Amino acid sequence: MDFPTRFDVIVIGGGHAGTEAALAAARMGSQTLLLTHNIETLGQMSCNPAIGGIGKSHLVKEIDALGGAMARATDKGGIQFRVLNSRKGPAVRATRAQADRVLYKAAIREILENQPNLTLFQQAADDLIVENDQAVGVVTQTGIRFHAKTVVLTTGTFLGGVIHIGMQNHAGGRAGDAPANALAKRLRELPFNVGRLKTGTPPRIDARTVDFSVMDQQWGDTPAPVMSFIGSRDEHPEQVCCYVTRTTEQTHDIIRSGFDRSPMFAGAIEGVGPRYCPSIEDKVNRFADKDSHQIFVEPEGLTTNELYPNGISTSLPFDIQLAAVRSIPGFENAHITRPGYAIEYDYLNPQDLRHTLETKFIQGLYFAGQINGTTGYEEAGAQGLLAGINAALKAQDKDEWYPRRDEAYLGVLVDDLITMGTNEPYRMFTSRAEYRLILREDNADLRLTETGRKLGLVDDERWQKFNDKRDGIVRERSRLESTRIHPNTEAGERANGFLKQPMTRDQSLAELLRRPEIDYGHIAEIGAERAEDPNVADQVEIEIKYEGYISRQADEIERLRRNENTALPLDLDYDVIGGLSNEIKQKLKDVRPETVAQASRIQGVTPAAVSQILVHLKKRD
Numbered sequence: 001m002d003f004p005t006r007f008d009v010i011v012i013g014g015g016h017a018g019t020e021a022a023l024a025a026a027r028m029g030s031q032t033l034l035l036t037h038n039i040e041t042l043g044q045m046s047c048n049p050a051i052g053g054i055g056k057s058h059l060v061k062e063i064d065a066l067g068g069a070m071a072r073a074t075d076k077g078g079i080q081f082r083v084l085n086s087r088k089g090p091a092v093r094a095t096r097a098q099a100d101r102v103l104y105k106a107a108i109r110e111i112l113e114n115q116p117n118l119t120l121f122q123q124a125a126d127d128l129i130v131e132n133d134q135a136v137g138v139v140t141q142t143g144i145r146f147h148a149k150t151v152v153l154t155t156g157t158f159l160g161g162v163i164h165i166g167m168q169n170h171a172g173g174r175a176g177d178a179p180a181n182a183l184a185k186r187l188r189e190l191p192f193n194v195g196r197l198k199t200g201t202p203p204r205i206d207a208r209t210v211d212f213s214v215m216d217q218q219w220g221d222t223p224a225p226v227m228s229f230i231g232s233r234d235e236h237p238e239q240v241c242c243y244v245t246r247t248t249e250q251t252h253d254i255i256r257s258g259f260d261r262s263p264m265f266a267g268a269i270e271g272v273g274p275r276y277c278p279s280i281e282d283k284v285n286r287f288a289d290k291d292s293h294q295i296f297v298e299p300e301g302l303t304t305n306e307l308y309p310n311g312i313s314t315s316l317p318f319d320i321q322l323a324a325v326r327s328i329p330g331f332e333n334a335h336i337t338r339p340g341y342a343i344e345y346d347y348l349n350p351q352d353l354r355h356t357l358e359t360k361f362i363q364g365l366y367f368a369g370q371i372n373g374t375t376g377y378e379e380a381g382a383q384g385l386l387a388g389i390n391a392a393l394k395a396q397d398k399d400e401w402y403p404r405r406d407e408a409y410l411g412v413l414v415d416d417l418i419t420m421g422t423n424e425p426y427r428m429f430t431s432r433a434e435y436r437l438i439l440r441e442d443n444a445d446l447r448l449t450e451t452g453r454k455l456g457l458v459d460d461e462r463w464q465k466f467n468d469k470r471d472g473i474v475r476e477r478s479r480l481e482s483t484r485i486h487p488n489t490e491a492g493e494r495a496n497g498f499l500k501q502p503m504t505r506d507q508s509l510a511e512l513l514r515r516p517e518i519d520y521g522h523i524a525e526i527g528a529e530r531a532e533d534p535n536v537a538d539q540v541e542i543e544i545k546y547e548g549y550i551s552r553q554a555d556e557i558e559r560l561r562r563n564e565n566t567a568l569p570l571d572l573d574y575d576v577i578g579g580l581s582n583e584i585k586q587k588l589k590d591v592r593p594e595t596v597a598q599a600s601r602i603q604g605v606t607p608a609a610v611s612q613i614l615v616h617l618k619k620r621d
């Protein structure tokens, strides 16, 4: 039969993790199969069609710097773009886009279909082929056997998925899709630690039945920010308005009246939900003193009337959902097009994974995305990319790669997951990164493009544009450092007009830029010249203004790097290391850290214990 069944890499699942994994592996030259339930749902957004936001846009821009698809598709599908925290420091600034779900999906599909080395196939994977603790292939629902050197599993919320609306429930991977029960059963037979989590989504509403005149308008930024380093504002489709309304006391009374039929409160759901994205019934219950909660009313696209009411995710019975929605200003006559629901699903304890996202028990098998206990498209996409890279590297007999915590939010995400595990859906925040000032969204390209190029992920167009920007930064920095302004000149007078304390001696433009009251716009006026590329100007301004803080963080990173580079064998016998308490030994055995630095981040592992481990390693060598 002339049908390809042998590949280098197989990726199971065409969600956000799976598509990035498959694209990365294929870009690196590995013959890759993307096996998914339904080709029509490639890149589907199960919940709100929004990409980015605080902590998350950092991941999107890192995926982009490594040649991934998410930011590219966002630029093609985004119908509203904003920079959040724009008045705060650069470390916490974040780009967010509301997307048209159809345009986004189409952009992902187009990228996938045109990727050389990538084969798509629609069918459920029901079984893994494992030989001598090594993954070597998969078996589909109809018994087709595909073989590969490595396998990446990105099954999202589908493993053993159960959908709840009120006290009714049914099996499902998300609304309208079947769950992956055969594969879930198989994974439970393998030596992985399986748990249950839950997430939820709000009812969708027909815009034709909504009174927007009583809501506040929320427009995007002008000019609109761009998500991808190689994207452009010209690619953005028509931009639209979002709206803001609020729940009322009546809404809360209606919600309370449904508590006895809430699957969450009645004990029908055992999985833990996302802490930072609670359901409306959870908010009403936990914050009983609040008489109103904000709702962002966000369009799902340009060619649909469906709206996403962000903030009222719920699994209450449908009659309660309807009454609660209709008690909200502007929604008095609202028609619900899809009920809200909660979904419970299996996840695998990420402590069973290595930094490459390869499992510790089965070689050549990688897990990425929601299956690892995370929530969010961006978290999934970032893990997918990393797993795809390492699955390709392993298939090509090359050394593995993963970023450290000081190099990327992707490094923070994976290190957090595999070191501490998670028993609730994990989402990214800037506060999770200790080197926030170095890991900014504006410098993701500078941090990762070169690595991406070495790995074979970055094409010539991106590489050229990146080098132009990098050279531009060097040139502009050197111009600002070397151009001196004298107080008794025209330029000096212009400068003194902006300064709180006038200049008493000549100063470089860079020195002037370090003053709090001065920004790059002033410098351009004083020096009568500016960098042509606004991204170069932004970068130079941030680097110069925050130089002191950035160099302090860089010193700290340098000090810690020694521990990051000291590897711990996965089979290290912690029982023979003197001076470790039984509790610490147990924690180290549970996590099996890969480096001394990772060991030091395990909760309860003291600096003294780390010293004992270092002494032991020295003696062993």
Ligand code: FAD
Pocket (backbone or CB within 6 Å): 012, 013, 014, 015, 016, 017, 018, 035, 036, 037, 038, 041, 042, 044, 045, 046, 047, 048, 123, 124, 125, 126, 154, 155, 156, 157, 158, 159, 173, 174, 177, 180, 183, 199, 200, 201, 277, 341, 342, 343, 368, 369, 370, 371, 374, 375, 376, 377, 380, 381
């Ligand atoms: P998914 O996007 O779920 O993709 C999994 C893919 O794998 C699908 O294409 C599926 O068909 C395929 N697949 C599964 N099993 C098999 C198999 N055996 N064989 C072949 N193909 C298979 N995130 C947020 O950030 N905030 C939220 O509020 C939020 N709410 C959510 C509400 C609901 C109801 C759901 C379902 C998800 C929600 N999410 C939310 C999560 C977000 O959708 C996920 O984090 C993200 O989609 C995970 O990406 P993924 O690639 O891991 O999995």
